[in-house]
Amino acid sequence: MRQNPSFTLADVTEIRRVIDANPWTTIVSNGPDGLVSSHYVALLDDDRDDLTIVGHVGRPDDLIHGMGERELLVVFQGPHGYISPGWYGDVQAVPTWNYTAVHLAGVPEILSDEENLAVLDRLVDRFEGRMPEPRRMWERPNDPAFVTRLASGTVGFRLTPTRVVAKRKLSQNKSAETVETVIAELEGDGPYAHPGLAAEMRRAHEARTGGLR
Template sequence: MRQNPSFVLGDVQEVRRLIERNPWVTIVSDTEDGLVASHYAVVLDPERDDLTVLGHVGRPDEAIHGLGEREIMIVVQGPHGYISPGWYDANPAVPTWNFVAAHLTGTPEILSAEENYAVLGQLVEHFEARMPEPRLMEGTADDAAYAQRISGGTVGFRLTPTKVVAKRKLSQNKAPEVVDRIILELEEGEQYRNPELAAEMRRAKR
């Protein structure tokens, strides 16, 4: 991802927030057979305050990626959307795309079966916690037995990135009145309404 000093997202807490709110990631590996990509959910390691993430892949993805043998890149994609040149009130102007994204690169640590099972439980709890009647992995004896049985079909990992490239391109290089106009279009416009992206732009203005 091409970086630009105006758009660098260097705040670790903001990158953690990005991961927490956008846990469905793309895992990319450069293998002997070429590039490989898979899609899985991750969570931040609750015992760390950095950008370490926990996740799992379904077999045989661990073999396809050579997981644990080489670097992988985890791509986190936050809110994004089209920005019309008509919103700039300037001439000439061209369209662009606003977005928030992070690339986490490193060699993952493969978890033991017990650690992997615990991570699967954390993942379920992370998403189920907001439900009125959460169905946790060990909520019932039947659920626990079923989870134990199928967890063997997954391989867990922990990634502490050795390289992080994070970018928040949210029209920071535009005049304040232009930014406000773009936010208004994203919040109330008819063609490209995108409240989540508008909220990120408001956050970037602080």
């Protein structure tokens, strides 16, 4: 991902927030047969306060990616959407796309079976916890043999990135008035309305201006 000083996201706390809010990833590696990508959920390692993540892949994706042997690129994609030039007023302009993305690269560590089970358990709790009647991993009708059998078909990993590129392109190069107009359009009911993207723009704008409008 090409970096641009105007759009650089360098604050670790903010990067962690983006990762936590957008756990569905694209995992990319370059193997003997060329580039390959997979899609899996990854979470921040709750024993660390840096950008270390944990997750799993299904077998044989661990072999396809050379898990534990080759560098992986893990991409987290935040809210994104179309920005119309009509929202800028009567000025020369072209369409663009606003987005937030985090790229973490490094060689992952393979988790033990016990560690992998703990990560899988945490994944289930994270997402089932929002359900009115959560189905936890170890609860009936599941039994330990069923859970262990399914877990054996996965390979857990921990990635402490050696390279981080994070970017939020959210109209920071536009005037405050234009930013407010774009946010209003995204909060509206038009064909490209996107409240989540509007909220990210508001957050970035207030961080840049100290909360002033």
